Amino acid sequence: MDLEKTLLRKVGEGIARFKMIRDGDRIAVAVSGGKDSVTMLDALLLLQKRAPIKFSICAFTVEQGKFLAPVEAVGEYIRSIGVEWTYFTDNPSLRLLEEQPDHGCDMCSRFRRRAVYQIASGLGANVIAFGHTADDFCESLLRNIMYTGRMSALPAITWSKAKDFRLIRPLVYVNEETTKAWVAAKGMPIVPCGCSLRTGTVRRGIRETIAEWERETPYLRENIMTAMGNINHGRLLDTRYLDLDGEPEEPETIVTGSPLLPILVNA
Numbered sequence: 001m002d003l004e005k006t007l008l009r010k011v012g013e014g015i016a017r018f019k020m021i022r023d024g025d026r027i028a029v030a031v032s033g034g035k036d037s038v039t040m041l042d043a044l045l046l047l048q049k050r051a052p053i054k055f056s057i058c059a060f061t062v063e064q065g066k067f068l069a070p071v072e073a074v075g076e077y078i079r080s081i082g083v084e085w086t087y088f089t090d091n092p093s094l095r096l097l098e099e100q101p102d103h104g105c106d107m108c109s110r111f112r113r114r115a116v117y118q119i120a121s122g123l124g125a126n127v128i129a130f131g132h133t134a135d136d137f138c139e140s141l142l143r144n145i146m147y148t149g150r151m152s153a154l155p156a157i158t159w160s161k162a163k164d165f166r167l168i169r170p171l172v173y174v175n176e177e178t179t180k181a182w183v184a185a186k187g188m189p190i191v192p193c194g195c196s197l198r199t200g201t202v203r204r205g206i207r208e209t210i211a212e213w214e215r216e217t218p219y220l221r222e223n224i225m226t227a228m229g230n231i232n233h234g235r236l237l238d239t240r241y242l243d244l245d246g247e248p249e250e251p252e253t254i255v256t257g258s259p260l261l262p263i264l265v266n267a
């Protein structure tokens with residue numbers, strides 16, 4: 001199957017399943033400078049042309065002082081394909097970097113979130129799209145299970161606290177081989193963040209382990225993704241979801257493979 005079909009089928013599957021995009025939406029695409037978010041922007045533009053509903057797209061990038069090269073190269077590419085691109089320097093993040101160079105992801109993402117809402121509001125957007133991929137969902141699930149004692153990953157769709165923005169992750173079913181191949185095929189500029197070079201992190205360790213397991217067990221990530229949509233509460237230990245009073249048990253159902261869902265494109 002060609003790359004465009006694969007990408008659009010997977011993005012369409014995520015959008016349709018989680019009702020991410022609705023008629024009249026204005027979507028602000030968070031472009032990080034990496035391969036995933038520019039691929040998402042391209043996919044949304046292609047789907048916009050085919051979708052039976054109308055929605056508009058703009059893009060933005062938050063400068064937190066961590067890019068390894070000027071991110072304007074990515075912005076120029078975005079403008080060259082006819083999309084409005086906003087480059088926002090977040091001064092509180094720059095101060096944080098100066099004062100606490102070893103700050104963790106929690107603090108960094110809190111600062112970024114505040115900036116993102118401010119930008120999206122200025123752009124008149126009601127939806128913010130983030131470029132997390134299936135690999136991010138798998139890594140996040142395993143990291144939370146092993147390091148925080150929670151069975152949780154990332155939300156494919158959620159809302160900001162004040163409910164003024166719908167937050168979506170249209171690459172939920174797209175893996176990083178696809179985004180890598182897409183940017184290579186299109187010759188898109190990529191400006192990495194300094195954090196991407198960090199070694200020995202928990203995130204990187206989990207990704208390497210998944211890749212190693214997948215050499216032995218093909219489709220491992222796909223199975224993890226399927227499992228996240230196929231929860232058997234009765235076989236877990238959260239008493240909020242258990243029938244502790246002995247009501248007759250629901251017959252066990254086993255679902256295999258990826259869900260087939262109506263999608264926005266013809267695969």
Ligand code: SF4
Pocket residue numbers: 066103104105106108109193195
């Ligand atoms: S990986 Fe780097 S850029 Fe990303 S949240 Fe953590 S500190 Fe911030």
